[in-house]
Amino acid sequence: xxxxxxxxxxxxxxxxxxxxxxxxxxxxxxxxxxxxxxxxxxxxxxxxxxxxxxxxxxxxxxxxxxxxxxxxxxxxxxxxxxxxxxxxxxxxxxxxxxxxxxxxxxxxxxx
Amino acid sequence: xxxxxxxxxxxxxxxxxxxxxxxxxxxxxxxxxxxxxxxxxxxxxxxxxxxxxxxxxxxxxxxxxxxxxxxxxxxxxxxxxxxxxxxxxxxxxxxxxxxxxxxxxxxxxxxxxxx
Numbered sequence: 001x002x003x004x005x006x007x008x009x010x011x012x013x014x015x016x017x018x019x020x021x022x023x024x025x026x027x028x029x030x031x032x033x034x035x036x037x038x039x040x041x042x043x044x045x046x047x048x049x050x051x052x053x054x055x056x057x058x059x060x061x062x063x064x065x066x067x068x069x070x071x072x073x074x075x076x077x078x079x080x081x082x083x084x085x086x087x088x089x090x091x092x093x094x095x096x097x098x099x100x101x102x103x104x105x106x107x108x109x110x111x
Numbered sequence: 112x113x114x115x116x117x118x119x120x121x122x123x124x125x126x127x128x129x130x131x132x133x134x135x136x137x138x139x140x141x142x143x144x145x146x147x148x149x150x151x152x153x154x155x156x157x158x159x160x161x162x163x164x165x166x167x168x169x170x171x172x173x174x175x176x177x178x179x180x181x182x183x184x185x186x187x188x189x190x191x192x193x194x195x196x197x198x199x200x201x202x203x204x205x206x207x208x209x210x211x212x213x214x215x216x217x218x219x220x221x222x223x224x225x226x
Contacts, residue, residue, distance in 0.1 A: 009151075032212060043115070043201055043217035044154070051212055089153060096161050097142040097205045098169065099215055101153035 003027045004092055006102035015111045019077040023090030023102055026071065030092040034099070035064060035075050038087045047088075048075070080109045113137050117202050117218035124192040124225045132187040132221050134202030142205045143185040144215070147171065147198040154201060160185055192225045199223070 005024045013019045023033075031052040036044035050057040050064045050073065057064050063076045077084055090102040118133045136143065144159035146169075156169030160179040174196060176188040185204075189196060199222050205215040 004153075006153075032208070034214060036217075041220070043219050045217070046214040049212055049214060091154075093208075093213075093215075096144075096159050096167070097208065097213065097215060098144060098156055098159050099146075099154070099203070101146075101155070103151055103153040 001026070002102075003030075004090055004100050004102040006088075006090055006105050008105050009103070010106040010108070012108045012110060013080045015082055015109055016079045019075075019080045019084065019107055019109065021075040021077075021088050021090075021105050021107065023073045023075075024071055025073075025092055027092070027100075028071065030094070030100075032093045033064070033066065033073055034091045034093060035062075036089045036091060037084075038089060038104070044089060077107075080107075082109050082111045085109045115202055115204050115216050115218040117200075117221050119221060120219065122221060122223050124189070124223065126192060126194060126225060128192050130189050130192065132189075132200055132202075132223075134185045134187065134218060135183050136185075136202075136204040136216070137183065138204060138206070138216065139182060140204035140206050140216075141182070142207070142215075143179065144169070144203050145175070145177065145185070145187045146201045146203065148201060148220075149198050157187065157200075189223075194225045197223060197225045 034049040035047040091099040145157040146154040158177040203215040
């Protein structure tokens with residue numbers, strides 16, 4: 001059973017608008033979450049993270065929100081740029097720094 | 112600073128052959144892990160290591176072996192390749208979380224095809 005779920009396989013957004021990518025998890029023991037961005041033929045690259053002691057973390061155009069009671073997090077990208085087009089993975093980090101990934105969301109930013 | 116280096120980038124194997132995927136990191140990270148990525152399934156953990164000499168199984172370990180004799184290297188061995196092992200393989204390393212949050216750094220991946 002998937003412990004981290006990204007229910008939207010793809011998202012299309014106009015350049016300059018907001019992109020919102022969603023992620024749900026089932027394991028209440030998860031206390032640290034990360035977002036990764038992946039281009040074709042490359043490894044995932046770290047984007048932003050959030051600890052369960054926070055409900056929001058910002059880094060430039062990227063903000064991650066965590067709702068522990070709903071076991072839900074979201075990544076906001078404002079403003080979206082064509083270079084943001086990629087696959088975005090949500091992940092939870094467990095003991096041993098093991099990552100449990102969602103299936104990913106393909107973001108396409110149209111210019 | 113090279114980060115995490117994986118070799119080879121591409122490999123074609125025949126069913127039953129064995130091979131080793133190499134992974135090396137130069138960041139002195141304690142934690143290393145191997146993932147495979149299949150279409151529509153995200154990345155799944157194969158094996159991981161919390162330090163030299165210590166390894167453990169992840170979600171999909173069958174058909175793979177690992178060892179961690181040094182901090183820098185974490186090779187993944189396919190014992191007898193099967194078509195079901197056709198995938199893209201990623202190695203990752205990270206530092207101890209301790210009092211601060213950490214991130215995992217990934218290699219560029221190895222695209223393996225088993226025919």
